[in-house]
Amino acid sequence: MNSNRIYAYLRASTKDQNAERARQDLQEFATSNGVAISAWFIENESGASLARPELMKLLDIAQSGDVLLVEQVDRLSRLNAEDWEKLTGMIKGKGVRVVALDLPTSHMMVNSGDEFTTRMMQALNSMMLDMLAAIARKDHQDRKRRQAQGIKLAKAEGKFKGRQIDTGLHERVLKLRDAGWSYTEIQKATNVARTTISRIIKTNLKNIHDNII
Known part of the structure; x- marks a missing residue:
């Protein structure tokens, strides 16, 4: 042993x-x-x-x-x-x-x-x-280069909108949280980090607060 x-x-x-x-x-x-x-x-x-x-x-x-x-x-x-x-x-x-x-x-x-x-x-x-x-x-550098080329082309064509929010993921996280699921349970169900879950929930609370104001 x-x-x-x-x-x-x-x-x-x-x-x-x-x-x-x-x-x-x-x-x-x-x-x-x-x-x-x-x-x-x-x-x-x-x-x-x-x-x-x-x-x-x-x-x-x-x-x-x-x-x-x-x-x-x-x-x-x-x-x-x-x-x-x-x-x-x-x-x-x-x-x-x-x-x-x-x-x-x-x-x-x-x-x-x-x-x-x-x-x-x-x-x-x-x-x-x-x-x-x-x-x-090399794989890391190649992916970074391809990403930069893709962004440059999208900008040239007026199609670049930056990183898009995964609305489907946001909705799923919020529904699970509203159902009483813990962060750990949500993490296992969605396969995303706890920090992402926390950010989604905090962003939703901020939006609710801003709408009330």
Whole structure:
């Protein structure tokens, strides 16, 4: 049985996304490998930035041999090369083993093995992580470029209206809240972050107040 701790890290890019979406997948992976997740670290921060308080908190308390468990490598990084080097330097410096569900070569790292096997798998895992991190960064840059091109074209054609409100989601959240549902129940039903639910409810209350005035 693995005596080291397993720390699960969940991240989504925006407050409108549910960072806990992959919680069940990580839990099932841990269970199938006979280990328990010691703590969950969850945040809504961009993967293209190192300014991630929960990830830094995880690395601060982690000790050599502990596992950083993520759903996908891009949950850990969409960083540029310089920042990725800084992050991997912190991870290696602490002796933390990264296990990602989308990186099969990392799965055996969830349990301690003999020294030779562990070192060989760490070397292979490090190379694969670098490759996937580079791919995630390119995907991030490509999507940003396509988005900018789309906005530029829409503006040129006079069709750009900015980010549109999802009225259907707003109505559903408000109906569930009016029915007495808790934030947690609404979150599970709509798969959106609590901050989004709170903003929708506060915006509705403000509109009601403004109409009364």
